[in-house]
Amino acid sequence: MLSKELVAASTVPMVLSVLGEGENYGYALIQRVRVLSGGKIEWTEGMLYPVLHWMEAEGLIESEWREAETGRKRKYYCLRREGRKALQAEREQWLTVHQTLTKLWKIQPHLT
Amino acid sequence: MENPTAFDLNHAISRWRDDLRQSPYFREENLAELEAHLRDSVAELQGRGLTDEEAFLLATRRIGDPERLDPEFAKVNRGQVWLNRVLWMLVGVQVWGLLCTIAGLVTNAAVLGGLAGLGYKFQHTARPYSDNLFPAAMFSLANLLALVACVAGSWWIVRRKEDAVSKAAAKSLQHPVLLGLAVSLLFVAFTLSSTLLQMPLMSLYYPIEAIGNISMARALASFVLGPLQTLGFVVLTIMLCRRRLGVSERKYRDA
Numbered sequence: 120m121l122s123k124e125l126v127a128a129s130t131v132p133m134v135l136s137v138l139g140e141g142e143n144y145g146y147a148l149i150q151r152v153r154v155l156s157g158g159k160i161e162w163t164e165g166m167l168y169p170v171l172h173w174m175e176a177e178g179l180i181e182s183e184w185r186e187a188e189t190g191r192k193r194k195y196y197c198l199r200r201e202g203r204k205a206l207q208a209e210r211e212q213w214l215t216v217h218q219t220l221t222k223l224w225k226i227q228p229h230l231t
Numbered sequence: 232m233e234n235p236t237a238f239d240l241n242h243a244i245s246r247w248r249d250d251l252r253q254s255p256y257f258r259e260e261n262l263a264e265l266e267a268h269l270r271d272s273v274a275e276l277q278g279r280g281l282t283d284e285e286a287f288l289l290a291t292r293r294i295g296d297p298e299r300l301d302p303e304f305a306k307v308n309r310g311q312v313w314l315n316r317v318l319w320m321l322v323g324v325q326v327w328g329l330l331c332t333i334a335g336l337v338t339n340a341a342v343l344g345g346l347a348g349l350g351y352k353f354q355h356t357a358r359p360y361s362d363n364l365f366p367a368a369m370f371s372l373a374n375l376l377a378l379v380a381c382v383a384g385s386w387w388i389v390r391r392k393e394d395a396v397s398k399a400a401a402k403s404l405q406h407p408v409l410l411g412l413a414v415s416l417l418f419v420a421f422t423l424s425s426t427l428l429q430m431p432l433m434s435l436y437y438p439i440e441a442i443g444n445i446s447m448a449r450a451l452a453s454f455v456l457g458p459l460q461t462l463g464f465v466v467l468t469i470m471l472c473r474r475r476l477g478v479s480e481r482k483y484r485d486a
Contacts, residue, residue: 145264146271163295164272168264169303176307193271194264 132209142197256305334377347436353444370452
């Protein structure tokens with residue numbers, strides 16, 4: 120399980136990255152992160168929405184209500200140009216952290 | 232309790248949504264989005280073999296307690312919430328004006344009709360103040376009674392139908408422009424009609440010569456009524472504040 124602080128800090132880059140794959144709605148976004156993390160990243164699901172709304176207000180993403188195949192309405196989010204730039208910046212920062220820690224811990228990639 | 236069909240999923244979801252709606256920080260759109268999420272989540276859990284009730288309980292737990300979600304939504308919706316408050320203040324002031332106008336209109340009709348029925352005559356007089364004290368007193372008394380009745384009636388409706396009123400209020404916030412427009416139109420319509428109806432109402436019961444005296448009586452009455460209406464507004468505001476603070480203090484102590 121990830122610490123609360125790390126979950127909070129990684130929410131925005133996670134959202135940007137999932138939306139980088141294409142537009143999506145909140146529930147599916149959470150599922151995607153859960154599956155990819157092997158269930159280790161558990162969000163309080165409702166908390167994602169204020170983050171999405173904040174990101175929308177910041178101009179990183181935009182949203183649209185549309186009818187899904189089930190006939191119910193869902194709010195879809197997709198990246199804007201600012202969001203792609205932010206994603207690139209986040210990528211560099213997180214990779215820097217990751218690479219530094221990897222070197223410190225002398226983890227050898229591709230051992231097998 | 233043992234009967235699984237006794238659990239009504241749609242009912243439970245709408246109760247859950249109403250519960251969230253108690254907080255001012257959730258906009259209707261937020262609630263719609265959270266409900267869509269909840270339904271997706273419930274559908275998936277049902278697909279894994281959970282009953283409606285189990286799926287609902289687990290799905291609501293995963294979304295999170297209202298107490299935890301509230302401050303997060305508050306951060307993004309604060310501006311909106313303040314705009315809503317200002318809107319309600321303006322609506323409140325206009326509703327108060329509306330109540331005063333309605334009370335005044337009813338009073339004029341009732342008092343003029345009553346005085347005419349009693350055979351009271353507005354005679355030409357050299358002492359327009361003291362000779363018109365009786366009708367002035369009637370106007371003030373009746374107007375006060377009508378105003379109290381209007382306020383008490385509205386209060387009663389709000390108290391009796393609290394759920395329906397708060398739901399209607401939340402719903403009307405989806406169309407704030409329409410709400411403002413409707414209240415303003417009502418306000419203007421009543422104020423205008425009360426002004427326009429003055430003359431026909433007076434001439435219905437009294438000859439045109441009496442109008443000077445009637446106006447004098449009403450002007451005298453408004454000396455009493457004006458301050459009392461203002462006082463009423465102040466008292467009402469303080470009462471509402473105390474109620475409101477009482478509620479939030481209880482919440483605070485319980486927490």
